[in-house]
Amino acid sequence: xxxIIGSQVQIRQRDFKDDTVNAIEVSHLTKHFGQLVALNxxxxxxxxxxxxxxxxxxxxxxxxxxxxxxGITVPTCGDAKIFGKDIVKETIAARKQMGIVxxxxxxxxxxxxxxxxxxxxxxxDVRKAEREKRGQDLLELFGLWERRExxxxxxxxxxxxxxxLAMGLINDPRLIFLDEPTSGLDVQSNxxxxxxxxxxxxxxxxxxxxxxxxxxxxxxxxxxxxINRGMIAxxxxxxxxxKTIQSVQSVEIALDPVPHQWEGLRGIATVSEVRKMxxxxxxxxxxxxxxxxxxxxxxxxxxxxxxxxxxxxxxxxDVFIKLTGLExxxxxxxxxx
Amino acid sequence: xxxxxEWFRQLRVEFIAAWAIAKKDMIIYYLKPNIxxxxxxxxxxxxxxxxxxxxxxxSVMIPGLIAIxxxxxxxxxxxxxxxxxxxxxxxxxxxxxxxxxxxxxxxxSLSGFLYSIGIAFVPFIAGIVIFGIPILNAAxxxxxxxxxxxxxxxxxxxxxxxxxxxxGDIMSMLNVVRxxxxxxxxxxIPIESIPSYGQFAVYFSPLTYGNDLIHAAYSGTTYFNxxxxxxxxxxxxLIFQFAANRLYKKFNE
Ligand SMILES: Nc1ncnc2c1ncn2[C@@H]1O[C@H](COP(=O)(O)OP(=O)(O)OP(=O)(O)O)[C@@H](O)[C@H]1O
Ligand SMILES: [Mg+2]
Numbered sequence: 369x370x371x372i373i374g375s376q377v378q379i380r381q382r383d384f385k386d387d388t389v390n391a392i393e394v395s396h397l398t399k400h401f402g403q404l405v406a407l408n409x410x411x412x413x414x415x416x417x418x419x420x421x422x423x424x425x426x427x428x429x430x431x432x433x434x435x436x437x438x439g440i441t442v443p444t445c446g447d448a449k450i451f452g453k454d455i456v457k458e459t460i461a462a463r464k465q466m467g468i469v470x471x472x473x474x475x476x477x478x479x480x481x482x483x484x485x486x487x488x489x490x491x492x493d494v495r496k497a498e499r500e501k502r503g504q505d506l507l508e509l510f511g512l513w514e515r516r517e518x519x520x521x522x523x524x525x526x527x528x529x530x531x532x533l534a535m536g537l538i539n540d541p542r543l544i545f546l547d548e549p550t551s552g553l554d555v556q557s558n559x560x561x562x563x564x565x566x567x568x569x570x571x572x573x574x575x576x577x578x579x580x581x582x583x584x585x586x587x588x589x590x591x592x593x594x595i596n597r598g599m600i601a602x603x604x605x606x607x608x609x610x611k612t613i614q615s616v617q618s619v620e621i622a623l624d625p626v627p628h629q630w631e632g633l634r635g636i637a638t639v640s641e642v643r644k645m646x647x648x649x650x651x652x653x654x655x656x657x658x659x660x661x662x663x664x665x666x667x668x669x670x671x672x673x674x675x676x677x678x679x680x681x682x683x684x685x686d687v688f689i690k691l692t693g694l695e696x697x698x699x700x701x702x703x704x705x
Numbered sequence: 706x707x708x709x710x711e712w713f714r715q716l717r718v719e720f721i722a723a724w725a726i727a728k729k730d731m732i733i734y735y736l737k738p739n740i741x742x743x744x745x746x747x748x749x750x751x752x753x754x755x756x757x758x759x760x761x762x763x764s765v766m767i768p769g770l771i772a773i774x775x776x777x778x779x780x781x782x783x784x785x786x787x788x789x790x791x792x793x794x795x796x797x798x799x800x801x802x803x804x805x806x807x808x809x810x811x812x813x814s815l816s817g818f819l820y821s822i823g824i825a826f827v828p829f830i831a832g833i834v835i836f837g838i839p840i841l842n843a844a845x846x847x848x849x850x851x852x853x854x855x856x857x858x859x860x861x862x863x864x865x866x867x868x869x870x871x872x873g874d875i876m877s878m879l880n881v882v883r884x885x886x887x888x889x890x891x892x893x894i895p896i897e898s899i900p901s902y903g904q905f906a907v908y909f910s911p912l913t914y915g916n917d918l919i920h921a922a923y924s925g926t927t928y929f930n931x932x933x934x935x936x937x938x939x940x941x942x943l944i945f946q947f948a949a950n951r952l953y954k955k956f957n958e
Contacts, residue, residue, distance in 0.1 A: 438801045442958050460715070463803035474794035478733040490725035491802040493718045535798075 391416045391543050391574035392437060396446035399432050399598075406432045408598040409446070414576060414591075419569045421589035422578040425692060429598040430578035431471050434547050437576070438468050450543065464492075467541035471548055473528035477521035481512050481531055484520060485538055492539035499538065506534040510560060526557035533561060537568075544568065546577040550584060562588060582688055594691050601691040610682045616690055619651045619659045622676035623667060632670070636662035648676070719808040726799060726812025727819070734786045735820060743785075743876065744778035745824055751777070751887070767832035768923050769892040771825050772853065772916040776883060779821035779854045780861030783813045784875035787865035800957060810862050810949045817858030825850050832923075841925040845934075849918030852938040856911045859945040866952035886912045891920075896928050911941040 392414040399407040407429045414420040422430045435441040437448050439459040448455045450462035475484050482503065489499035507513040510530035515523070520531060529549070536544055549565070550558045565588050568575055579585055585592045586606045593603040602609060626647055633642045633649060639659055641652040653659045656679045667674045734740055752770050790796035799809045832838045840846060864879045888894060889903055890912035899907060907913050914934040921927040927934065 440797060440801050440957060460803050460805065463801065468801055470794060470797050472794045474797060476729065476733060476795055477793070479729070483729075483732065487725055487729050488798070491722050491798070491804070493721060493803070 389416065390414060390449075391418070391451060392420075392576060393449040393452075394433075394437070394446070395448075397433070397436065397443050397448060398445045399429070399436060399441070400444045406598050407436075407443070410595070410598070410600055412593055412600060412603055414574060416574055417569070417572045418590045419565065419575040419577070419588055421585040421592040422576070422595055423580065423582065423585045423592050423688065424578075424595035425580060427597075428595045430595060431547055432598075433595075434468075434471075434545050434576070434578065438466065438545060439463055465542050467536040467539055467544040469533050469536035469544065469546045469549055473525070473532040475520050475523075475528055475531055475535070478519060480517050480519055481507065481523075482516040484531060485535055488535040489538045494539050502538055502540065503534075506537055509564065510534050526553045529553055530557060530560065533564065537564075541573065543574040543576065546575065548578055548580070550581065551579070594688060596692040602687070609687045616652055616682045616687075617654060617656055618680045619653060619656050619663070620645070620648050620676075620678040620680065621651065621663050621674055622648045623672045624675045625672055627670055627672055632666060633663075636666060638662075650680075719804050719811075722802060722804040723808045723812035723815060726809060727815035730782060730786050730813065730816035731819065734782055734816065737785065739872070740781055740785055740820075744781040744820060745774075745827075747781075748774040748777040763832065763836040764838045764923050765920075767828055767836065767838055768916065768920040770828040771832075771850070771919050772890070772892055772912060773887060774828055775821045775825050775850065775853045775915065776857050776886065776912055778824040779817045779857035780864070780879060780883065782817040782820055783858070783861040783865040784879055785872040786816070787813065787862070788870050788872045788875060791868070792870040800953070806950045806953050807946070810859070810946060810953065813862045813865070814855065814858040814946075817861050818854045821854040821858065822850060825854070838923060840922050842922050844922075845918040845927070845931055846922030848935060849915055849922065852935065852942070853911070853915030853919070856915065856938050856942050856945065859942055859949065860911075863945045863949040863952065866949055866956060868956040886910050889913070890916050891928065892916050911938060914938050914941075 390413045392412075394410060394412050397407055397410040398405070410429070410433065412420075422433060424430050432441070436443050437450065437455060439455045439462065442456055451465055453462040453465075455462045476487070479487065485503045485506065486499060489503065494502065504513065507516050510533060512527060512531060512534070515527070520528065523531065533546075533549065536546070546565070550561050553561070562584070565575055565577070569588075569590075575588075577588070589606065591603060591605050592609060594601045594609070630642070630644070630649065633639065633651060636651065637658050638653045638655040639651045639662070640654075643650040643652070651659050651663070660677060660679075663674060663677070748770075752766075752773055787796065790799070799812075800806070802809075833840075860882075861879065864875050864882075867875055867878065869875060889899065889906045890910045891899070891907065892912070896904075896907055896913070914929065914937040917927050917929055918931060918934045918938075921931065929937075
């Protein structure tokens with residue numbers, strides 16, 4: 369797939385010269401909808417060429433953030449700059465540099481795939497020769513070229529999503545916003561989209577994506593912000609985020625026979641939580657060594673054998689559950705451990 | 706680039722975007738059944754309801770029919786297209802494009818404008834072919850049709866700013882305004898015969914000025930000075946355009 373991208377969509381290293389270091393700079397962003405505080409003093413910046421992920425559960429404020437950064441809604445207070453341009457005061461100049469892939473695949477279902485693309489290109493002032501060239505490249509890249517003359521109302525969900533992405537890229541933006549680009553898609557569509565994101569990143573395009581898929585954030589993002597209830601709980605690279613929570617390492621054990629009463633596993637020293645996963649158990653701990661010894665003793669006492677042991681470092685999922693879970697329990701206390 | 710050159714460049718971009726929006730609407734909405742009903746049949750029935758049984762001359766009735774047709778057809782596209790686009794979320798595309806809201810408003814209005822010009826041809830041709838009514842002066846007819854169409858198309862876009870996803874909501878609001886306009890604009894009731902308490906309302910109806918111009922093409926006389934008609938229509942267009950721009954902005958916050 370990468371080879372196709374390389375040969376067809378010009379793999380020109382984008383060299384954008386201007387004084388700003390950051391593609392996005394957000395400070396003290398707050399958004400109220402009536403009583404509801406959708407964003408609460410959000411601060412972050414995205415450097416040029418970075419793939420930045422916004423990871424959070426439903427209603428966290430991800431789409432609201434994108435809508436503010438693209439100038440669709442205005443913040444209640446705080447401000448946001450796109451390549452140094454204030455999105456409220458210099459909206460048009462800021463928008464000229466960006467492509468947007470909205471949360472819903474908002475294509476015109478009464479138009480063909482080609483008409484959809486060309487319409488978007490005209491909105492973004494892409495000259496005729498260029499838009500036709502890019503239009504063909506993008507449709508080929510997203511596997512839609514054969515369907516270009518078809519009205520899109522017959523398109524599958526994945527095809528609509530891919531067309532939406534093509535429309536977001538038709539103006540060759542230096543910054544692209546992707547609001548849940550892959551949610552609900554099959555493996556094939558997912559792979560195409562992930563490849564495209566990697567390729568964009570390789571060409572120096574800044575990518576801002578939202579997701580609630582932790583694996584996606586882990587695989588594609590240079591840095592991830594975890595957002596919950598309108599507040600940023602942590603921002604770091606996926607690896608560093610995992611390191612911040614050594615307390616959620618885990619030991620997975622398989623016992624034969626599987627004990628019916630396994631609550632005793634909770635009593636093992638340093639175990640903070642036990643999750644039954646199929647025929648195995650996952651014991652969360654900050655000290656795997658102690659737990660393994662404890663498990664052996666437990667097996668002896670309960671006439672069962674340990675037939676498998678695996679230890680795991682913290683996953684991004686653990687970080688996420690830990691951070692967002694804590695937020696919910698302590699109502700707005702920001703804590704990493 | 707100098708500031709002025711940049712300004713002109715952006716102006717060009719705005720017009721290209723507006724035209725793209727209009728083309729898109731033409732492809733998608735011109736053939737939608739509810740638009741055909743509200744844009745073509747509705748004015749015809751309205752007209753028949755009031756005109757039949759009156760001893761009026763075709764040379765009075767035809768300009769009236771043209772004016773009513775424009776009133777209804779020009780403002781029938783956007784009140785349908787914009788709520789549907791809100792529902793389909795394609796509206797977000799328009800309001801996140803690198804152009805001002807003026808371009809979006811203009812683009813939306815253009816499709817209604819062109820639509821109503823096309824439809825106004827029907828009564829116009831009928832007047833010539835069926836009734837053999839002569840046109841005394843083409844200039845007020847052309848200017849009248851163009852300005853009236855544009856004015857009511859922009860009015861349609863203005864009403865469609867109301868943040869709903871249901872075209873019916875906007876259509877009913879619009880009819881609260883459109884229907885009374887017929888009676889205070891000198892179409893069936895000459896302005897002189899409108900009772901004095903209704904006289905002042907005449908001046909607030911863009912249809913008054915549009916009808917005056919179109920009528921002049923057939924009768925050779927106007928109630929107001931034709932220049933007054935033209936200026937008033939342009940004033941209404943500007944008011945609608947800027948009000949729409951403001952409201953679209955407001956409802957997005
Ligand atoms: N236009 C609006 N009016 C009122 N409340 C809104 C509006 N838009 C968003 N909200 C509220 O703001 C909060 C954040 O919504 P947002 O859509 O940003 O969440 P999200 O992180 O994108 O969630 P999801 O993963 O479900 O897409 C939610 O509580 C939502 O109900
Ligand atoms: Mg969302």
